[in-house]
Amino acid sequence: xxxxxxxxxxxxxxxxxxxxxPDSPDVITSNVMKLTELTSDDxxxxxxxxxLTHLHQFVRExxxxxxxxxxxxxxxxxxxQTCTPIRQECILLSDxxxxxxxxxxINNPPVAGATHSSxxxxxxxxxxxxxxxxxxxxxxxxxxxxxxxxxVLNIDGEPIPGASIETWETDANGFYDTxxxxxxxxxxRGRVRSNQDGYFCYRAVVPVAYPIPGxxxxxxxxxxMGKHNMRPNHLHLMVEAPGFRKLVTAWYPEGDEWLASxxxxxxxxxxxxxxxxxxxxxxxRKRGFxxxxxxKLLQRDIILIPKKQAEEALRKNAExxxxxxxx
Numbered sequence: 001x002x003x004x005x006x007x008x009x010x011x012x013x014x015x016x017x018x019x020x021x022p023d024s025p026d027v028i029t030s031n032v033m034k035l036t037e038l039t040s041d042d043x044x045x046x047x048x049x050x051x052l053t054h055l056h057q058f059v060r061e062x063x064x065x066x067x068x069x070x071x072x073x074x075x076x077x078x079x080x081q082t083c084t085p086i087r088q089e090c091i092l093l094s095d096x097x098x099x100x101x102x103x104x105x106i107n108n109p110p111v112a113g114a115t116h117s118s119x120x121x122x123x124x125x126x127x128x129x130x131x132x133x134x135x136x137x138x139x140x141x142x143x144x145x146x147x148x149x150x151x152v153l154n155i156d157g158e159p160i161p162g163a164s165i166e167t168w169e170t171d172a173n174g175f176y177d178t179x180x181x182x183x184x185x186x187x188x189r190g191r192v193r194s195n196q197d198g199y200f201c202y203r204a205v206v207p208v209a210y211p212i213p214g215x216x217x218x219x220x221x222x223x224x225m226g227k228h229n230m231r232p233n234h235l236h237l238m239v240e241a242p243g244f245r246k247l248v249t250a251w252y253p254e255g256d257e258w259l260a261s262x263x264x265x266x267x268x269x270x271x272x273x274x275x276x277x278x279x280x281x282x283x284x285r286k287r288g289f290x291x292x293x294x295x296k297l298l299q300r301d302i303i304l305i306p307k308k309q310a311e312e313a314l315r316k317n318a319e320x321x322x323x324x325x326x327x
Contacts (some may be wrong), residue, residue: 001075001274006252015063018028029056034084046322057066078217092218095119095264104248106321107233107311113155114305118250119266120270121177122234128166128189135191136203143205146275147287147297152196152239152302154314159198166191167202170233174210194241206275206296207233211257222263228243232256239302251300273300 015035022028032052039045042179058064082089094100100119152163168189170176177187181298193202211229213219222229233256239247250266251273254257259267277286281293289295 016169018045023131025060032056042145075217082216086125086183088214089213089216089218090119091122091213092216093221094118095122096212096218096229097265098265106317107314108245108310109317111155111305111309111313112180115247115249115301116247116268116270118234118268118271119264120238120265121250121264122137123178124236124238125166125168125186125189126186127186128168128191129186131190131192131202132185132198133192133201134193134203135190135192136288137167137169138171138188138203138205140290142188143208145284145287145289145292146204146298147201147278147289147295148204148208148235148298148300149199149201150299150301152194152200152241152304153198153302154244155305159194159196160241160244161192161194161196161198161245163198163200163239163302163304164191165200165302166238166240167195168236169204169207170210172204172208174208179213204235207235207253209233209256212263227263228261229257230258230261232267234266235298237302239304241304243307244304245307247302247304249302251298253298273298 015038017034019031019034020027022031033049036045036048036052037304039048047322048078079089079093091100093102104117104119112118148167152160152165154160165252166189168176171188178191190202192200192202209230209232212231214222214229221231232252234250234252236250237247237284240247252267252271254274256270259272275295276297276299279294284292284295
């Protein structure tokens with residue numbers, strides 16, 4: 001016996017209340033908000049009500065045309081279609097609109113003495129290799145020698161052993177490894193762990209300022225906005241240790257012309273760092289660099305805060321936001 005395909009509903013009944021026909025803009029918005037009240041999860045209902053309130057208000061205030069609406073739909077469709085397993089155009093869109101930086105700032109309220117957070121960015125991958133302390137995260141010839149060292153500490157200055165420090169950066173050409181078509185392994189990225197004294201170190205290359213991808217819809221948006229697509233040179237870090245808040249941050253060397261106008265709003269003054277330039281061939285070899293007669297040295301500690309303290313700060317922020325919400 002043949003089986004006839006049939007469209008299937010999600011199984012939910014009509015709402016348990018009467019709704020007027022959506023014959024006017026006011027009624028459309030009113031019906032949408034009434035139906036949103038059916039959302040069972042308190043947090044999701046809160047988020048949806050605020051999102052829809054602002055979205056409908058935007059459409060009204062701008063008298064959005066059908067052509068503009070369709071253009072936005074097509075733009076968002078292209079953003080999604082541009083994404084691949086190693087390219088995240090959706091995150092890039094969030095980045096250039098300042099949303100990523102804003103979410104990061106709200107979800108990581110600063111604590112005195114702790115290292116501040118920064119945006120994750122669209123170039124994080126899951127395949128960073130483990131590297132021994134003193135080892136290299138970059139293959140030979142990827143750029144100028146850089147040695148990074150520091151300690152992972154708690155806010156009382158005590159060492160945190162066994163912390164995972166994952167790091168990724170551009171090469172001297174301004175590209176992440178994921179931007180190379182012939183990428184067959186991770187490069188200019190790796191993961192080290194702090195020792196019993198909280199100490200960590202690794203060899204890298206000096207990152208350079210670079211343009212975020214301009215060959216997709218986000219690049220077109222920046223051109224339409226008259227906004228540059230440059231990021232200052234920086235070194236990404238993701239630090240994790242049991243009992244402490246996960247830290248996603250970056251270090252930004254001083255002197256870069258793009259620091260204040262970072263295309264993704266990631267720079268923070270507290271994250272600026274200064275290189276030391278070591279011009280000594282013997283010392284360069286001692287650090288493990290196979291070539292070159294000099295290297296740049298970056299020394300910076302990482303201060304983590306206890307997870308419970310971070311959760312309490314975040315809870316207070318969320319409660320304050322709900323009290324001040326418009327919906």
